[in-house]
Amino acid sequence: MKAIVQDRYGPPETLTLADVDAPVPAADEVLVRVEAAALNAYDWHVMRGDPRMARLALGRTRPRARIRGRDFAGRVEAVGSDVQGVRPGDAVFGDLGDANGAFAEYVCVPATMVAPKPANLTPQQAAALPLAGVTALMGLRDVGQVQPGHRVLINGASGGVGTLAVQLAKVLGATVTGVCSTRNVDLVRSLGADHVVDYTRDDFTHDARRHDVVFDLVGNRSLTALRRALTPTGTLVLSGGGVYGGGSLLGPVWLLARGRLLAPFVKHRIVALTATPSRQHLDTLRTHAESGHLTPAIDRSYPLHEVPQAIRYLEGEHARSKVVITI
Structure with a gap:
């Protein structure tokens, strides 16, 4: 072959x-x-x-x-x-x-x-x-525990995981803010995002809006900055590194490790996500796709x-x- x-x-x-x-x-x-x-x-x-x-x-x-x-x-x-x-x-x-x-x-x-x-x-x-969808599903439903009415921010909303995460967050009943570049604003909005932040013009970590869940798919912000975007008891889900520039010894591993170390000492929930695809997750993605809620x-x-x-x-x-x- x-x-x-x-x-x-x-x-x-x-x-x-x-x-x-x-x-x-x-x-x-x-x-x-x-x-x-x-x-x-x-x-x-x-x-x-x-x-x-x-x-x-x-x-x-x-x-x-x-x-x-x-x-x-x-x-x-x-x-x-x-x-x-x-x-x-x-x-x-x-x-x-x-x-x-x-x-x-x-x-x-x-x-x-x-x-x-x-x-x-x-x-x-x-x-x-499979991989992008399971990452989005685990990050939002399993780890982020997103519920109807939650406010969710997705940093990296125009990427492979992000475009699916926007749709899945809406399926879960959340109000969704997507962060992306100027050329992708229309794409992210078309996927169902309620608010779109163009990171070339605005910094979501200094926005007055606070979120119940921040799903970081980029790994380009510090833990301190990411936590500013959370409500006092919000959840930070770290899956950064998908689009980081590369060429380092540790890459995004350092951010994830720092998140794990900090988690026991703050009110925010900080979780470093490891996606582990399973038949059950694939079946869930199929159900959402066939219902027309995930494309x-x-x-x-x-x-x-x-x-x-x-x-x-x-x-x-x-x-x-x-x-x-x-x-």
């Missing part, structure tokens, strides 16, 4: 299209013919081994997983002997997690980590959901052999919403 492979850390030029052996499903796995995959900031961080501290988990000199990509949508080709409830021909979507491998014609994935594709979404839209916004689409160009576009911070790969 064709796949995008990488044998050393580095820029997009280290990614090449190659012929590799197609995977064979284990007893608890399904083999999926990939129709679309999606880029995440995670992909270019792994590609570069950045922040460098992450190489302790990713691989010291090169990524342990040779094929890049984790989010996908496609059709089941075969199932392992122990798999129940999934059959060849089923349209599915899912997240390979740290195993990677979605930028390829076929992937093997545990049956528990795929779900039926939302019937009203294209494969490209479905592939855009992934697609910025650009690239064919498989142009993954390096797609990652270069994402890495340059010009992308808004999701960038997808058609296979």
